[in-house]
Amino acid sequence: MWRIATRRSALARAQAQQVADALAAATGRPAELVALSTTGDEHPDRAVEAFDAKGLFVDGVRRAVLDAHADCAVHSYKDLPTATAHGLVVAAVPRREDPRDLLVTRGGVRLSTLRRGATVGTSSARRQAQVQRARRDVIVQPLRGNLDTRLRRVADGDLDAVVVAVAGVRRLGPVQLDVQAVALEHGECLHAPAQGALAIECRDDDPDTRAALALVDDHDARLAVRAERALLAALDGGCTAPIGAHAELTADGLELLGMLADPTGTTLLRASHRAARDAADELAAAVADMLRDRGGDAVLTRLAAARRRVPMGGP
Numbered sequence: 001m002w003r004i005a006t007r008r009s010a011l012a013r014a015q016a017q018q019v020a021d022a023l024a025a026a027t028g029r030p031a032e033l034v035a036l037s038t039t040g041d042e043h044p045d046r047a048v049e050a051f052d053a054k055g056l057f058v059d060g061v062r063r064a065v066l067d068a069h070a071d072c073a074v075h076s077y078k079d080l081p082t083a084t085a086h087g088l089v090v091a092a093v094p095r096r097e098d099p100r101d102l103l104v105t106r107g108g109v110r111l112s113t114l115r116r117g118a119t120v121g122t123s124s125a126r127r128q129a130q131v132q133r134a135r136r137d138v139i140v141q142p143l144r145g146n147l148d149t150r151l152r153r154v155a156d157g158d159l160d161a162v163v164v165a166v167a168g169v170r171r172l173g174p175v176q177l178d179v180q181a182v183a184l185e186h187g188e189c190l191h192a193p194a195q196g197a198l199a200i201e202c203r204d205d206d207p208d209t210r211a212a213l214a215l216v217d218d219h220d221a222r223l224a225v226r227a228e229r230a231l232l233a234a235l236d237g238g239c240t241a242p243i244g245a246h247a248e249l250t251a252d253g254l255e256l257l258g259m260l261a262d263p264t265g266t267t268l269l270r271a272s273h274r275a276a277r278d279a280a281d282e283l284a285a286a287v288a289d290m291l292r293d294r295g296g297d298a299v300l301t302r303l304a305a306a307r308r309r310v311p312m313g314g315p
Contacts, residue, residue, distance in 0.1 A: 002031035002212075005061045005070035009146045015171045015198055016074040019094060019216065026215035034070045036060045062088060065201060071209050072202040077194035077225055082233040085201070091213035092200040096221040097167035099196035099246065101127065101184045104154050104169075105161045108180030111188055114138055118160035121153055125242040125263045127163045130189040133265030147172055154179050163189065167196040190244030190259040190270075193228035197221055220249055223280060227256050230284030235260060235291065241303060253277055258287040260296045262303065269294045 002023055006016035013033060020031035037060050058079055064070040066087055077093065103111050111134055114120070120131055121143035128140045141159065143150055147168045153159045155177040166183060169175075200216070202209040228245035237243045237260075244259035254277050261268040271290035275283035292300075 002027075002029055002072070002209075003034050003070040004031055005034045005036055005064040005073040007061060008035045008037055011147045011168050011172050012074075012076075014173065015076070018171065019074045019198065019200060022094065022216045023212065027212050029212075034064060036064055062201065065203060068203075071206070072200050072213060075199045075201065077197040077199040077229075078192045079239055080194070080199055081238065082229055087203060087205075088201045089204040089210065090199045091202045091210045092217040093222040093225055094198050094200070094216050095218040096224070097170055097196040098183075099191045100166045100186070101163050101189045101191055101195075102166050102169060102181040103161055103163055103184055104151060104179050104181045106154060106157075106179055108182055109161070110182050111135060111184065114161060121150060121159040121162040124163070124192070125240060126192055126244055126259075126261070127189060129242040129261035129263050129265040129268060130244070130259075131163065131265070133261070133268045134188060148175060151175055151177055151179055165191070165195055186246055186257060190246060190257065192239070193232040193243065193245040194225045197225045223247075223254065223277060224249060227254060227280040227284050230281045231256065231258050231287055234284050234288035235296070235300065237300075237303075247280070247283075249277065250274070254280060254283055256283050256287050258284075258291055260291045260299055262299050263306075267295060267299055269296055269299065 004016055004020050006012045013035060016033050020033060024031045058075050061073045061075065062085055065073045114135060116137045118138045120138050120140050122128055122140060123142045123144050131138065131140055143162060147164060150162050150164060154162055169181065200213050202213060224247040227247035231245045232243055235243055242261045242263055246257045248255050253274050255272065255274045257272040259268065259270050269291050271287050271294065273283055273286045273290065
């Protein structure tokens with residue numbers, strides 16, 4: 001029996017179950033989920049930036065694997081810190097879901113046609129920056145909670161709109177709420193590095209599990225995610241930084257689009273570049289340099305100063 005660690009939320013369990021089904025089909029061995037809480041889950045009312053830690057939504061799940069209470073763990077790849085965890089390896093990146101963001105409203109309204117003064121819920125600095133850049137006349141409100149809770153805020157009329165990931169909505173499955181969604185294209189709201197991708201981690205000294213997970217790995221997804229996360233690392237940004245990235249495999253190589261902004265969207269920088277498929281790290285470094293040269297160093301300095309001013313406090 002494969003034991004697969006996951007967060008307790010409905011979305012986390014849904015995507016882990018997809019992995020469990022794929023792994024069972026590939027190996028002929030059944031799988032079960034081990035649902036756990038993480039630091040981020042235990043303090044749902046605190047802003048993500050208020051935690052003096054990385055890996056807020058993966059720590060408890062990773063610990064279960066390291067302590068041999070689970071064979072592997074399934075994460076939303078965008079939640080993983082860019083630094084490798086000692087003793088663990090990302091053994092598989094399954095086929096990637098659509099990485100774009102969605103604008104969810106009660107009437108299927110586009111970002112450009114939201115009413116003046118509309119309230120848009122998101123606690124993502126990246127989403128906030130791009131929404132405010134496009135629409136200075138809407139109000140962005142902080143929003144934490146599970147995906148179904150966020151969608152309900154729109155259905156109940158508490159918010160005019162929320163911005164969420166396409167992948168999350170698809171993996172969660174049909175919701176019985178009176179809401180409609182419109183996908184945001186890369187020019188409107190560039191997604192987070194690795195959004196839509198799952199990362200399956202196991203112990204680096206567990207060859208049997210590594211070999212089994214290789215059966216559900218998708219090479220193209222892994223390559224695209226590597227380039228996007230390499231850009232995040234090159235800019236020294238954590239998973240909460242207002243940084244977007246989209247890598248796409250082309251017939252003759254790999255193309256990477258990057259975005260860096262301040263949370264208000266006053267400064268929003270974009271850059272893109274192409275390289276060979278085996279040069280993902282070099283491609284990311286080139287795009288990072290382009291962003292820095294266009295004013296990114298000043299943005300990163302301001303972001304670092306803002307992080308130091310956030311009160312850490314207790315839960």
